Each structure stands twice: as C-alpha cells, then as structure tokens.
Amino acid sequence: MIQKKVPMRRCIxxxxxxPKKDLIRIIADEGALRLDLSGKANGRGAYLCTDPKCLAKAVKKNSFQRNLELSPDAETVKRFSEELERIAQSRNAE
Ligand SMILES: [Zn+2]
Structure with a gap:
C-alpha cells in the first residue's frame, strides 16, 4: 500500500x-509568543489546531511553558484565540 507522506505535527x-498544514505554528520570539503564519520563522516552535478550544487546553495544561518556556498572558491568549478563529474561518472558506 502506497501512502503519500504528509508531515505530521502534534497539537500542544x-x-x-x-497534518502540519492544518496546524498553526507558534513561536517564542524574543520573549514573546506569536503566531507564525508562514510556518518558516526561526525560533522554537510549537503547533496548535486552529481551534480556540485547543488553545484553551494548551494554556490549562501549561503546554506553552513546557514547549516554549513562555506562558502567554490573558491578553495574548485572547488575541491568539481571535486569530485562530479567523484563520479557521478563512480555511473553511477555501
Ligand atoms: Zn488540537
């Protein structure tokens, strides 16, 4: 059986x-967390589904601290949540 190899990543x-393309990369950049929409930015990265629920889970489980040695503050979580929602919507529209 031949399967096409798709790069896989784990949502934190x-x-x-x-599949990597279904996830959003988040990087720790100079002491701040940001979404890496290109998926190519340098730095430590972690992956998250485009589902704000996964963001909430990751925050609750302290996954950001574990993977990126940084925790997002409430403001950042809110902003990420809005961005993820926007990304999910634009992907669904494709
Ligand atoms: Zn997820």
Whole structure:
C-alpha cells in the first residue's frame, strides 16, 4: 500500500497528530509568543489546531511553558484565540 507522506505535527492542546498544514505554528520570539503564519520563522516552535478550544487546553495544561518556556498572558491568549478563529474561518472558506 502506497501512502503519500504528509508531515505530521502534534497539537500542544489536544495532543493529536495532524497534518502540519492544518496546524498553526507558534513561536517564542524574543520573549514573546506569536503566531507564525508562514510556518518558516526561526525560533522554537510549537503547533496548535486552529481551534480556540485547543488553545484553551494548551494554556490549562501549561503546554506553552513546557514547549516554549513562555506562558502567554490573558491578553495574548485572547488575541491568539481571535486569530485562530479567523484563520479557521478563512480555511473553511477555501
Ligand atoms: Zn488540537
């Protein structure tokens, strides 16, 4: 059986492995967390589904601290949540 190889990454919220292109990369950049929409930025990265629920799970489980040695503050979590929602919507529209 021939299967096309799709790069997989694990979401730090739900811990499920998913195709990399379905996940959003988050990087720790100079002491701040940000979404890496290109997926190519330098720095430590972690992956998250485009589902704000996974973001909430990751925050609750302290996954950001564990993976990126940084925890987002409430303001950042809110902003990420809005951005993830926007990304999810634009992907669904494709
Ligand atoms: Zn997830």
């Amino acid at each position: 919220g739900c811990m499920e492995s998913k």
